Amino acid sequence: MRSFFFALRDLIQFSSIDKSYKEIIFYSENEKYWPYFKNIIRLILKETNLKICYISSSHKDPGLKINNKNIKKFFIGMGSIRNYFFSIIDSKIVIMTMPDLGNFQIVKSNSRTKYAYIQHAMMSLHMVYNHRAFDNFDYIFCTGPHQVAEIRSMEKINNSPKKEIIKLGYTKHDELVIKSKNRNLRTRNPQVLLAPSWGKNAIIETGKAIEIIDELLNNKFKVLLRPHPQTLRNNHKLVQQIRKKFALNNFFMLDISDDNIDSMLNSNFLITDWSGIALEYAFALKRPVIFIDTPKKINNDMYEVVNSPPLEVQLRHKIGVLWNPKESIFSAIRNLENFKTECFDDLAKEYIFNIGKSDLRFTDFLINFIKKED
Numbered sequence: 001m002r003s004f005f006f007a008l009r010d011l012i013q014f015s016s017i018d019k020s021y022k023e024i025i026f027y028s029e030n031e032k033y034w035p036y037f038k039n040i041i042r043l044i045l046k047e048t049n050l051k052i053c054y055i056s057s058s059h060k061d062p063g064l065k066i067n068n069k070n071i072k073k074f075f076i077g078m079g080s081i082r083n084y085f086f087s088i089i090d091s092k093i094v095i096m097t098m099p100d101l102g103n104f105q106i107v108k109s110n111s112r113t114k115y116a117y118i119q120h121a122m123m124s125l126h127m128v129y130n131h132r133a134f135d136n137f138d139y140i141f142c143t144g145p146h147q148v149a150e151i152r153s154m155e156k157i158n159n160s161p162k163k164e165i166i167k168l169g170y171t172k173h174d175e176l177v178i179k180s181k182n183r184n185l186r187t188r189n190p191q192v193l194l195a196p197s198w199g200k201n202a203i204i205e206t207g208k209a210i211e212i213i214d215e216l217l218n219n220k221f222k223v224l225l226r227p228h229p230q231t232l233r234n235n236h237k238l239v240q241q242i243r244k245k246f247a248l249n250n251f252f253m254l255d256i257s258d259d260n261i262d263s264m265l266n267s268n269f270l271i272t273d274w275s276g277i278a279l280e281y282a283f284a285l286k287r288p289v290i291f292i293d294t295p296k297k298i299n300n301d302m303y304e305v306v307n308s309p310p311l312e313v314q315l316r317h318k319i320g321v322l323w324n325p326k327e328s329i330f331s332a333i334r335n336l337e338n339f340k341t342e343c344f345d346d347l348a349k350e351y352i353f354n355i356g357k358s359d360l361r362f363t364d365f366l367i368n369f370i371k372k373e374d
Contacts, residue, residue: 003077004080004081006077007077011074017053021053021071022090025093025094026053028057031060031062034062035258035259037118039175040359053071055074055076083106093366094114094116097120099134103130114138114139115139117137118168122279122351123311126300127299128274128310130299134154138164144311144351150306150308166361167361169357176285180285191267191268192216193269194225195225195260203292205235208325212271216329217251217252224263224267226254269290273292279312282315282319282341282347286341286344288319293323293324296313
């Protein structure tokens with residue numbers, strides 16, 4: 001109830017601000033999505049005179065704490081206030097990381113407003129997202145050419161309006177590359193980052209994570225478990241059971257922070273199932289990944305209609321090793337010793353646009369968009 005009144009208060013305040021701040025709106029579901037906006041927004045505020053509005057459904061969102069004369073911030077919660085807010089938006093552009101616009105609670109307003117989707121992963125768009133997840137957007141920011149091809153293919157299959165595609169790149173990749181320079185990893189008691197995806201076949205949900213953690217800790221590895229935000233939301237009790245089980249082991253850590261950058265930088269190994277973190281870790285840090293052999297994460301039963309295998313399936317054997325969880329994890333770790341990573345740079349260049357310049361590309365787009373709309 002308290003959140004409702006805070007959201008209502010901010011909605012009223014939003015309605016009274018100067019309309020110049022309402023032309024560009026960023027919407028974040030919660031603090032976990034701030035990492036995909038932070039570098040872009042900071043560059044906009046530093047290098048341009050654009051006025052922007054940042055809207056979040058979480059009062060914990062770091063984006064709500066930015067102090068700059070050219071940004072206004074508001075909390076709108078997750079319920080009826082948020083739904084009403086979206087129904088009345090009259091802006092030039094709304095930029096969001098949340099798919100399925102217009103398919104569930106979040107609707108498009110009956111106004112001139114354009115809606116833009118910015119990626120929070122480099123993965124393909126047709127297997128892990130719902131069938132019509134992107135149909136109602138006007139602009140799609142793509143991390144690489146695979147996403148461009150997938151969007152065009154889905155437009156034909158779904159008979160949906162043609163979107164304007166911006167070849168953006170991936171801001172988190174750029175940040176990881178910069179921060180990884182001169183970073184030395186520990187060789188004594190190396191750290192393993194266990195970062196699974198979410199869903200019924202994911203390793204936390206199936207209970208497999210406990211077995212993996214046990215084995216690693218018994219062999220003097222440090223283990224950093226980073227649950228997916230959806231696992232934290234949908235299966236919080238499972239995560240707490242794991243925390244409780246290993247609470248007295250100093251080599252175990254649970255990472256529920258907003259950003260996974262430091263977790264990746266400080267880990268000698270990454271173990272995952274179908275999480276998009278694998279592409280970030282391999283492409284930016286040039287380290288191979290251990291993939292747990294689990295069923296594909298499929299949220300779109302029609303994904304095979306798109307005549308292109310998902311990137312996360314295509315590259316699985318090129319950027320890491322597949323581990324059968326019935327075998328010891330150390331068989332997979334040993335297989336990494338001779339894994340060749342020379343091709344990782346070429347793969348990154350092939351599948352990521354504007355490496356090192358994605359934030360600049362976004363800023364240029366926004367400046368040109370506003371000029372065109374004025």
